[in-house]
Amino acid sequence: MSNHIGGALRRAFSSFVLATLAFALAPTAGLAGFFISNGQLVDDNGVPFVMRGVAYPYTWYSWRGEAAVQQVLANIAATEANTVRYVLSTGGQWARIPGSEVTSVIEWAKQRNMISVLEVHDSTGRSEGSGSVHINNAVQYWTSADIRAAINGQEDFVIVNIANEPFGNNTTASFVSDTISAITSLRNAGLTHNLMIDGANWGQDWSGTMRGAAQQIWNA
Secondary structure (H helix, E strand, C coil): CCCCCCHHHHCCCCCCCCCCCCEEECCCECECCCEEECCEEECCCCCECCCCEEEECHHHHHHHCHHHHHHHHHHHHHCCCCEEEEEECCCCCCCCCCHHHHHHHHHHHHHCCCEEEEEECCCCCECCCCCCCCHHHHHHHHHCHHHHHHHCCCCCCEEEECCCCCECCCCHHHHHHHHHHHHHHHHHCCCCCEEEECCCCCCCCCCCHHHHCHHHHHHC
């Protein structure tokens, strides 16, 4: 675990685990940020990192203002969480969260010795929910100028969860190809962050679609 996380957070404790985050992908070791080594997520120092934390629906509660958001983050940190997963949005279903706000939430987490898992929620359940959009919309969000400005240089503190459960029960046929396309697009755009994807079937992967294609997705 990186020095910025703090020694206290190395202790094992019982906390809510980000269970929907099923599969992590990373560029080759040696770049800044989190990466995969021998099947483990490790930090920039090569120390295994086990995420323990809470999801915070920032998109739906940002209207409460900075003080209220910071109080929630303080409460999360008080559980000895080392991670907060922020719900963000592209404007597809909910108001777009701009880069200036992404910069703020990352910094607020860092101040409390937590890393940020950033996810796009508009893509949830492609074609199975009213107004849901494709995972490519999430890619466009991550590669937009203001979001890139917010996350570039934060690889030690940020994991990009491309989209929240973007494939429902009726869209598993395109899960592998569309996921690989999203990963490839982000890498080609220059993002070197650790990437995280959710499984098919609303993240549950009961069909074994992600499990069966894990190596193919990793190779992407």
